Amino acid sequence: MAAVAKKRFNKAFGKxxxxxxxxxxxxxxxxxxYAPIKKFLAAHNQNSGKDIPVDFNFVGITSPQSPGGxxxxxxxxxxxxxxxxxxxxELDFIPHISCKDSNKDGIISLLNAHKAAGVESILALTGDKxxxxxxxxxxxxxxxxDLISRMNxxxxxxxxxxxxxxxxxxFAGAAVSxxxxxxxxxxxxxxxxxxxxxxxxxxxxxxxGWDWKKSVELxxxxxxAQLDIPVIGNVYLLSTITxxxxxxxxIKLPGCFVxxxxxxxxCSESVDQHIxxxxxxxxxxxxxxxxxxxxxxxxxxxxxxxxLKRAAEIGDNWQQFKDNLCWPAxxxxxxYDDAGNRNKxxxxxxTFGHSVFNCFHAAILDPQHKGFHCLKKSMKLLxxxxxxxxxxxxxxxxxxxxxxxxxxxxxxxxxxxxxNFGFCTIxxxxxxxxxxxxxxxxxxxxxxxxLDRICIGDRIYRAAAAEKGGLEKLRRIINKPRxxxxxxxxxxxxxxxxxxxxxxxxxxxxxELVHASIPKTxxxxxxxxxxGDGWDSKPSGELDYIKAxxxxxxxxxxxxxxxxxxxxxxxxxxxxxxLMKRYVALVRKFSRGVPVCIxxxxxxxxxxxxxxxxxxxxxxxxxxxxxIKVYTIENMMPLKKQLTINSxxx
Ligand code: SF4
Numbered sequence: 001m002a003a004v005a006k007k008r009f010n011k012a013f014g015k016x017x018x019x020x021x022x023x024x025x026x027x028x029x030x031x032x033x034y035a036p037i038k039k040f041l042a043a044h045n046q047n048s049g050k051d052i053p054v055d056f057n058f059v060g061i062t063s064p065q066s067p068g069g070x071x072x073x074x075x076x077x078x079x080x081x082x083x084x085x086x087x088x089x090e091l092d093f094i095p096h097i098s099c100k101d102s103n104k105d106g107i108i109s110l111l112n113a114h115k116a117a118g119v120e121s122i123l124a125l126t127g128d129k130x131x132x133x134x135x136x137x138x139x140x141x142x143x144x145x146d147l148i149s150r151m152n153x154x155x156x157x158x159x160x161x162x163x164x165x166x167x168x169x170x171f172a173g174a175a176v177s178x179x180x181x182x183x184x185x186x187x188x189x190x191x192x193x194x195x196x197x198x199x200x201x202x203x204x205x206x207x208x209g210w211d212w213k214k215s216v217e218l219x220x221x222x223x224x225a226q227l228d229i230p231v232i233g234n235v236y237l238l239s240t241i242t243x244x245x246x247x248x249x250x251i252k253l254p255g256c257f258v259x260x261x262x263x264x265x266x267c268s269e270s271v272d273q274h275i276x277x278x279x280x281x282x283x284x285x286x287x288x289x290x291x292x293x294x295x296x297x298x299x300x301x302x303x304x305x306x307x308l309k310r311a312a313e314i315g316d317n318w319q320q321f322k323d324n325l326c327w328p329a330x331x332x333x334x335x336y337d338d339a340g341n342r343n344k345x346x347x348x349x350x351t352f353g354h355s356v357f358n359c360f361h362a363a364i365l366d367p368q369h370k371g372f373h374c375l376k377k378s379m380k381l382l383x384x385x386x387x388x389x390x391x392x393x394x395x396x397x398x399x400x401x402x403x404x405x406x407x408x409x410x411x412x413x414x415x416x417x418x419x420n421f422g423f424c425t426i427x428x429x430x431x432x433x434x435x436x437x438x439x440x441x442x443x444x445x446x447x448x449x450x451l452d453r454i455c456i457g458d459r460i461y462r463a464a465a466a467e468k469g470g471l472e473k474l475r476r477i478i479n480k481p482r483x484x485x486x487x488x489x490x491x492x493x494x495x496x497x498x499x500x501x502x503x504x505x506x507x508x509x510x511x512e513l514v515h516a517s518i519p520k521t522x523x524x525x526x527x528x529x530x531x532g533d534g535w536d537s538k539p540s541g542e543l544d545y546i547k548a549x550x551x552x553x554x555x556x557x558x559x560x561x562x563x564x565x566x567x568x569x570x571x572x573x574x575x576x577x578x579l580m581k582r583y584v585a586l587v588r589k590f591s592r593g594v595p596v597c598i599x600x601x602x603x604x605x606x607x608x609x610x611x612x613x614x615x616x617x618x619x620x621x622x623x624x625x626x627x628i629k630v631y632t633i634e635n636m637m638p639l640k641k642q643l644t645i646n647s648x649x650x
Contacts, residue, residue: 019057021292023094023232024304026061028073034081036299037061041087043301048089051305053312055286060092062123062205062294068253069100069128069135076113083117093119094173098127100431103138104147104481111151111170121171123205124148124196126438128254129431129449140433141174142195143481148172149200150555153548156541161524164541173232174201178218179209179257181329181443183346184458188437190221190335191475192457195435197227198592199478204229205294207439208236208248208256210277212284212318212325217335219289224342230292233285237297237307238266239274244297254440254448262327275303279310280325283318286311329443348466353406357422365418365495376496385497387489396490403491413486414500416479421463421470425479429456434479436460510560510597510624511553514546514583516567521549525565529579536582546583550590560597560624561587563609569602580605581612588616595621603632610639 026037041061052058061082063075075095082088095114102110114122126140139147152169159167174196180186193204206218215233222229238245238258248256249263258266266274282293298304314321336342350358364371382391403409407417408427416434417424425436430449437457440448447453464470480501486494494500516522528535528542536543553561563583569576580600587596598609606625613623628636 020055020286020290021232022052022056022058022308023060023062023292023294024058024298025064025294025296026078026299027064027067028078032073034073034078037078037082038085038087040299040301040304041082041089041091044091045087045089053308055312055315056308057292058091058308059292060094060121061088062094063096065096065098065125065127066101066130067128068247069131071132076110076117079114079117079119092121094121094123095119096123096125096127097144098125099137099139099141099144100127100130100135101133103136106136107139107144107147108151111148115168115170118168120168121173122148123173123175124201125175126431126433129440135431137431137433138484139481140431140435140438142192142199142435142478145172145174145196145199145201146478146555149551152200153552156544156548157552159545161520161527161545164524164545167541169544171202172200173203173205175207175439176204176218177207177209177255177439178214178221179207179211180441181257181332182445182458183333184461185437185441185445185455186333186335187345187471188457188461189439192435192437194225194227194475195478197229201229203232203291205232206234208234208238208296210238210258210262210281210325210327212281212288212322213328213334215285215290216288220336220340231290233281233290233293235278235281235285235293235295237274237278237295237303238262239271239297240267240269241271241274242297251442251448251451254442255438257329257443259327259329259443265327275307276310277321277324279307280314280318280321282307282311283314283316284321284325287316287318331443345471346465348462350466351463354422354463354466357417361418365492372496379493379496384490384493387493392490392493395493399490399492411488411491412482413489413491413494414482415491415495416482416501419477419479420460421467421474423456423460423463425456425460426482428453428459434481505557508559509557510562510626511556511558512562512564512599513549513553514561514587515564515599517564522567525568529568536586546586547590550587551592554591554594558594561591561594562597562599562626563587564599566600566602566605569600569605573602573604576600576602577604577608580609584609584612585615588613588618588620593621595623597624597626599626601627601629603628603635606636607639 024040026040028034029036049058063078065075066072079093079095097107097110124141124144129135148170155167155169156164176193177189180189219231245258245263245266247253248258285293295304295307298307362369364375366372379385383389384392384395386392400411407424409424410427412426425434426432429436430447431438437455441455441458442448445455445458447455461474464474483501486500491500495502513521516525524542524545528540531538531540550561563580565576565579565583568579580598584596584598596613598606600606610623610625613620
């Protein structure tokens with residue numbers, strides 16, 4: 001059953017992109033009660049979904065994990081329940097996987113349990129801050145997506161070639177909020193969305209929000225950034241039949257914004273008018289190019305069908321209801337003006353604290369400067385590099401108190417202050433996340449979980465905007481999960497003596513798994529090429545295998561990803577030239593910035609690969625070419641002048 005559902009889901013927007021997909025977000029009732037979920041699905045099954053309007057493709061249900069940070073039925077249990085009661089039919093089941101209640105190991109176990117139960121489509125989230133418990137947040141959404149990608153890649157790499165196409169792997173989505181009303185929070189949302197896509201998100205679901213201009217803004221941002229990813233609009237039935245409008249208006253559900261005007265309007269309306277607004281929103285998302293909608297707050301199947309029927313009736317005429325779908329904050333930032341031109345982002349000045357941090361860091365912690373080496377030598381002489389003894393403890397005590405005073409440091413021991421432009425995202429954030437922000441900031445940029453705080457993501461954005469190239473750096477940088485073994489140790493000493501995330505191998509690592517002479521890889525490559533035109537872009541298990549090889553070597557720390565397809569040159573050298581170009585383009589696409597090493601005994605292949613590497617408007621790192629022959633070196637060396645390359649001679 002799950003395989004059918006996944007096929008349908010992928011068909012809907014993963015691989016074939018036809019139909020406008022619809023999900024229903026179903027939550028349990030009070031006291032861990034499955035009744036609302038059962039009632040909805042039973043009603044759907046009664047007439048086998050024949051009442052769904054033809055323009056809509058009802059593909060699955062989504063299952064939130066303790067929404068609002070309040071304990072509720074675990075999605076894995078909801079799945080077990082709907083399967084045991086034969087309620088799911090051909091619908092897909094998409095659990096929310098969040099980082100709030102489990103550490104990394106707990107999440108790995110949960111993911112494997114889901115996989116064993118046939119669940120593959122998931123929504124990867126940071127999660128709401130628990131109301132009554134301590135949040136974990138060892139990972140956040142980006143780290144979680146990265147973990148899922150690694151699990152997928154490991155499964156693909158270890159699979160037998162003939163099973164790759166049917167291998168169960170996760171199809172993970174991520175959340176994004178275009179409903180932020182200051183520049184800092186909004187741009188951070190878009191930056192984080194891009195990081196989620198790089199880390200493996202295959203689809204996006206928006207936060208709830210009632211501003212069509214913002215929904216359009218998201219679609220335009222994705223288009224401008226050339227990010228081709230399905231977007232599912234989150235349509236929540238905002239109605240006084242539940243306390244949700246008041247809770248959202250009063251910032252009791254962080255991340256959900258209901259303006260004073262919208263709240264007043266909703267309170268003055270009938271339930272039919274609430275349903276009408278939700279139907280207009282569905283029609284709007286369909287019309288602006290979203291792949292589907294996730295409908296929440298509707299547990300009555302009859303109401304669900306009415307919504308869809310009314311949305312079908314409205315069709316592309318949603319524009320006449322623009323006023324009913326536009327409830328921004330009083331002071332609202334939009335990235336584009338009414339003509340669709342991008343507004344200029346703010347240029348800010350460094351604060352005193354930011355300048356002091358930069359000076360201090362450059363003076364004693366930048367390996368390019370003497371201070372770093374002096375400090376390192378002195379600490380070594382005092383024996384502080386051993387991680388124990390009086391000097392180590394004295395340094396650690398001093399560091400802890402100074403960093404607590406200056407940065408709200410919480411002693412993670414694996415410090416990311418430089419990456420975060422001088423801000424601590426552990427102590428400075430209510431969730432303590434590796435990659436801030438979450439989506440909980442208010443319209444003014446305060447933390448939705450503690451209104452006395454400015455969201456740490458906003459503060460980082462401002463600091464980045466004050467540095468030359470800072471925003472582009474912020475847009476790209478992904479902080480790895482911290483090393484838990486370093487907690488409460490002296491982070492500066494960990495950094496000086498190469499024990500933290502900045503540790504680099506003194507050797508240059510060239511990863512060589514994309515090599516046609518490796519029997520399994522060669523077999524899969526041959527099968528991939530036999531798929532004909534577009535083999536390097538059409539979804540296939542074989543392409544997933546090559547992608548998994550490239551990605552896994554990159555995340556494991558390779559300095560170069562080597563490609564060698566000489567094996568195919570024995571029959572046709574011209575074919576090998578073309579192949580090398582395609583593989584180099586694949587490395588550029590999947591290596592997360594790690595440069596290629598073009599490896600061939602043929603100069604034609606080397607040159608073709610080299611030119612392809614630079615055949616992009618993106619900035620790319622200098623590649624390596626291997627193996628230039630001594631007797632052809634004169635032909636190759638001029639290329640070094642034309643293009644920036646590294647070369648090895650054999
Ligand atoms: S400080 Fe910002 S990132 Fe941290 S929990 Fe609050 S809203 Fe989320």
